[in-house]
Amino acid sequence: MSPSKKQPIIDSHIHLWPLSDANPENHVWMSSVPSFLNKQHSVSDYLGATSSDPTSDVQGFMFIEVDRNLDASASRVEDWAWGPLKELRFLRRLVECRPEGDEGFAEGHGGLVKGIVAWAPVDRGIEGFRGFLEIGEREAGPETWSRVKGFRFLLQVFREKGEFKALTDSKEFVDVLRDGFGGRWTFDVGVDERQGGVWQMEETVDIVRRVHEGLPKEDKVVFVLSRYLIPDEIDESADEVVWTIFASQICSNIRRHWSKRRILKGGKPRYSNFRVSKRCT
Amino acid sequence: MKLSGGFSEMGKQQAEDPMPVAEIVKRMKPWIDVLIKYFTPQRIMFGSDWPVCNVGGPEGELSWKLWRDAVAATIEEYGLSSEEEDRIWFGTAVEAYKLDPVTR
Numbered sequence: 001m002s003p004s005k006k007q008p009i010i011d012s013h014i015h016l017w018p019l020s021d022a023n024p025e026n027h028v029w030m031s032s033v034p035s036f037l038n039k040q041h042s043v044s045d046y047l048g049a050t051s052s053d054p055t056s057d058v059q060g061f062m063f064i065e066v067d068r069n070l071d072a073s074a075s076r077v078e079d080w081a082w083g084p085l086k087e088l089r090f091l092r093r094l095v096e097c098r099p100e101g102d103e104g105f106a107e108g109h110g111g112l113v114k115g116i117v118a119w120a121p122v123d124r125g126i127e128g129f130r131g132f133l134e135i136g137e138r139e140a141g142p143e144t145w146s147r148v149k150g151f152r153f154l155l156q157v158f159r160e161k162g163e164f165k166a167l168t169d170s171k172e173f174v175d176v177l178r179d180g181f182g183g184r185w186t187f188d189v190g191v192d193e194r195q196g197g198v199w200q201m202e203e204t205v206d207i208v209r210r211v212h213e214g215l216p217k218e219d220k221v222v223f224v225l226s227r228y229l230i231p232d233e234i235d236e237s238a239d240e241v242v243w244t245i246f247a248s249q250i251c252s253n254i255r256r257h258w259s260k261r262r263i264l265k266g267g268k269p270r271y272s273n274f275r276v277s278k279r280c281t
Numbered sequence: 282m283k284l285s286g287g288f289s290e291m292g293k294q295q296a297e298d299p300m301p302v303a304e305i306v307k308r309m310k311p312w313i314d315v316l317i318k319y320f321t322p323q324r325i326m327f328g329s330d331w332p333v334c335n336v337g338g339p340e341g342e343l344s345w346k347l348w349r350d351a352v353a354a355t356i357e358e359y360g361l362s363s364e365e366e367d368r369i370w371f372g373t374a375v376e377a378y379k380l381d382p383v384t385r
Contacts, residue, residue: 007353008383010371013285013328034336041332049331049345056349059383062328062374115378149378186378222377226283226328243312247319 006057010114011050013226014061016042018090018103021068026083028069042104043094043112060114063091064188065152068119077135084119084132085139091116092144113147117188117224120151122180125172129180150186150224156196164200168207177211177221186222201246208250225250282320284313284352284369285328288337288344299339305351306358313355322365326373327352 019040024031050058068083095110121128137145158164191200212220294300329345338344371383
């Protein structure tokens with residue numbers, strides 16, 4: 001690429017929130033992060049970070065849900081999913097350019113929202129999933145809802161393997177992804193090898209396999225894997241073998257039985273044991 | 282697969298002393314080798330994880346540009362065609378999320 005030509009970019013993973021929600025009452029994780037995150041992070045701030053780069057032509061971004069608070073004790077969708085619904089209303093104000101006070105966006109900024117990966121429950125069966133979508137669509141309004149391309153659910157919150165598998169091994173969970181998502185929505189998988197454990201990566205392979213099993217290509221959910229699928233420390237190679245095999249497994253959608261310890265003891269990667277039959281489909 | 286969030290895994294950087302791009306490339310390369318080999322540029326998309334990238338990266342809004350430069354320098358190592366590079370910068374996201382095409 002010549003230096004004078006700007007690289008078109010779609011940033012596939014950013015988060016936004018208004019000042020009014022920049023607190024632990026809306027995002028409990030904000031109680032344990034550096035204080036500079038606990039302020040407004042909106043489109044104007046994002047453009048401040050990107051526009052200084054003369055080599056990039058950032059044409060837009062994917063908004064990824066920001067892990068908002070829920071109220072598990074409530075029964076109405078509007079009550080237990082109050083945080084994600086509030087997030088959709090913020091996005092609606094952005095897309096329709098109707099800020100409530102200074103929310104860090106202006107005319108034209110809504111067009112930068114190329115797509116939205118919203119939160120949705122994958123842990124309440126297909127009725128729970130569809131019930132949330134119905135209310136979510138109403139709150140978002142038609143224009144903003146049309147930008148919702150998929151959903152993210154942070155499976156990494158289940159730190160215990162038994163708890164994790166109790167959900168992901170269940171027929172209800174697979175039904176949500178197979179029938180609820182159908183071929184329409186993408187699923188951004190949130191697992192965390194570093195904090196959760198390598199088993200979360202193994203389980204992800206299993207989830208992909210079971211959700212895709214027997215479905216024609218057009219009905220398969222597109223799984224989007226993100227940053228969590230990297231080893232303990234990016235500059236340490238102890239888990240490289242495991243990660244390599246994981247990457248090859250997820251590409252081939254083939255689950256093979258292996259043990260981390262056995263592979264690591266072997267020293268070198270033994271690709272022959274984990275032949276990749278085909279590239280990602 | 283999103284190529285994003287690397288700064289969360291590299292230790293804290295200071296605004297006055299950001300990690301040199303060459304050092305980031307060196308640290309990421311073993312992992313990106315695997316991504317390029319198995320996922321291929323057809324299945325990799327650039328993402329910044331902004332503003333969370335500012336937590337692990339240098340503070341004060343330097344991180345977006347640094348990550349962008351680091352990813353550019355890393356993928357340059359593989360001698361990809363401009364079409365393959367475009368897959369990473371926007372094409373894969375457009376396909377996976379069914380977005381409108383970019384404009385030139």
